[in-house]
Amino acid sequence: MTLQLSEREHRLFEEWLGEEFGLRFGPEKREILRSRLEPRRAELGLDSFEELYFHLKFHPARQEEWDRLIPHLTNNESYFFREVGQLDVLSSEIFSNVRDRLEKSGRRELRILSAACAAGEEPYSLAMLAHDSGLFPAPWSVRVTGVDLDPQILDRARAAAYTSNAFRRTDESLKARHFDRVDEERWKIKPAIREMVAFRRANLINESWTREIPAQDVIFCRNVLIYFGEESTRKAVEGLYRALVPGGYLFLGHAESLSRVPTRLEAERRPGAIFYRRPDRNG
Known part of the structure; x- marks a missing residue:
């Protein structure tokens, strides 16, 4: 018999998950939330979701308990070179604009952030595009940082090994250039690209994460805000603003x-893509 998530239990989890992680599970997502919580409840042998709630809230090792729950709550579906219209704008226009700005500043490092990076497909895609642009040869460097809430998915990202599902939009010549075949099912990112990418944990509604990385030239935060409530979205967007250099670029998902949202970020449009910019200091 399926254990139901009562209306009261739903309200408890909805409030807590919103406060801690920004995730919104409104009344219309009550059954989805139940299905996400059920594996951990069953694993712990608890008799109700209320017991699971208090376990997560007050267990002495609650941080470890949260880490076990988070993979069940987040959507980590991704693949290489997703939403190609935005990537075309990045390659054809933004890389050269950023390089020009960096040359004037004296900095010789391109910094890109992939927020909610899942298993690493997006940050590695961005690293490959920067590498193949030819705009950042030595002594230039490219530093792509992937951040995510889920510690388990970050371990997978660091492993950098992928199956065919991740390559649904990947050109075969690019795949041959940047991946080594591990076995019949898996391909691994070559060292030259892996060395450009680093991963770290971050909660996008906690303002402290922006103090742990240098200001970024370009940020991708795609298909993340759609899972946040209004206040969590405001906090996340303010953090993304702080994480950008003046004049920096922000890409969101096509449905976002x-x-x-009250923000100082300014929208710009190109064929097939919308992005946002943090205004320059002087404008």
Whole structure:
């Protein structure tokens, strides 16, 4: 018999998950939330979701308990070179604009952030694009940082090994150039690209994460805000603003917009892509 998530239990989890992680599970997602919580409840042998709630809130090792729960709550579906229209704008226009700005500043390092990077497909895609652009040869360097809430998915990202599902939009010549075949099912990112990418944990609604990395030239935060409530979205967007250099670029998912979010970021449009910029210091 399926154990139901009561209305009261749903409210307890909805409030807690919103406060801690920004995740929104409204009334329409009650059954989805139940299905996400059930594996951990069953594993612990608890009789109700209320017991699971208090276990997660007050267990002495609650941080470890949260780490075990988070993989069940987040959506880590991704693949290489997703939403190609944005990537085309990045390659054809933004890389050269950023390089020009960096040359004037004297900095010879391109910094890109992939927020909610999942298993690493996006940050490695961005590293490959920067590498193949030819705009950042030595002594230039490219530093791509992937951040995510889920510690288990970050371990997978660091392993950098992928199966065919991750290559649904990957050109075969690019795959041959940047991947080594491990076995019949898996391909691994070559060292030259892996060395450009680092991973770390971050909670996007906690303002402290932006103090742990240098300001970024480009940020990708795609298909993340759609899972956040209004206040969590505001906090996340403010953090993304702080994480950008003046004049830096922010890309969101195609279904996401900042039109209802108070922000100083300015929207720009190109064929097939919308992105946002932090204004320059002088404008």
